[in-house]
Amino acid sequence: MITDEIFYRHFTLVQQENRIYAEWCKKRGISYTWLIILDTMLRAEKDIEPAMLSDTLFIPRQTITSLLDQLEKNGLIRREPHPADRRRTRLYLTEKGHDTITAILKELAVHEDAVIDEISREEMATFNRIYSTIVEKLQKRLIHDK
Secondary structure, three states: OHHHHHHHHHHHHHHHHHHHHHHHHHHOOOOHHHHHHHHHHHHOOOOEOHHHHHHHHOOOHHHHHHHHHHHHHOOOEEEEEOOOOOOOEEEEEOHHHHHHHHHHHHHHHHHHHHHHHOOOHHHHHHHHHHHHHHHHHHHHHHHOOO
């Protein structure tokens, strides 16, 4: 079926892209998952908690806990108890974590910008519009499917 081929091709491209990022991160002494977590924390406009990271990044909560333990052990994040609910924890980037993720993202942006420069803005806008439409329609059909 042609639809199967189209979605399978998309899936394989996403997997390939993730492997490329993972290999690039590994050369810099950081895992791709760490990059995603630290980037999410850097972009957070408010306090962030482990459950929020888990939900946002679709990473199981027990896995997030383990990853946060590693990040904390490496001095990249710190945990603080929530002032209103001692069962909850807030997460913060340390200075080292902030400097690390900022430097890595700056270096990554150079490469990503060079790739994007080889593609017209119109093509990128079209790609994002189509991809967004696919995701919205999949969400309606698969998530809200009874």
